[in-house]
Amino acid sequence: MSIKWVQFPLHPETPQKGLSLEELFAGRDFDIPAIQGHLRELIRLEGLPYGNRTHTYNSRLAQELSKWGERFPESSLLNQKIFEAYFVDGQNLANQNLLVKLAGEAGLSTQEATKVLEKRVFKEAVDIDWMRSRQIGISGVPTFVIGQYGISGAQSYEILERFVIKNTF
Secondary structure (H helix, E strand, O other): OOOOOOOOOOOOOOOOOOEEHHHHOOOOOOOHHHHHHHHHHHHHHOOOOOOOOOEEOOOHHHHHHHHHHOOOOOHHHHHHHHHHHHHHOOOOOOOHHHHHHHHHHOOOOHHHHHHHHHHOOOHHHHHHHHHHHHHOOOOOOOEEEEOOEEEEOOOOHHHHHHHHHHHHO
């Protein structure tokens, strides 16, 4: 079995400067501290880092960079760097300089990353992913799909393990 990352348009209307979580969820009945506490606990149980994120940012350029990164063995490390920048450090993923820096930290060419982002080389590939996400009914992240079955949201290792075993054998 192989893993294929498919990009998803979570809040694509978010401006480049980002929004506070209060602005993002204004008018909806969300208890932001409770949701963050739940996520923090799930992530802690898996031994992963998680910060105190206060804003959401437009991730379109990060998705295009990730799509470019799929061509290289360092793609997993690049995705990890993007995850940590956003979820641990609360950094703005719409910042091209940050993304180029993350590519370099993952061992990828910063010159090529700059060209990819400036020329939007992987815009169409991400557009195709977004269309595919809509077609199969993805409405949140992360979503794991095997065949025609999916599971959405932050899940424990045990739940993901059962999902994989149930849908691959």
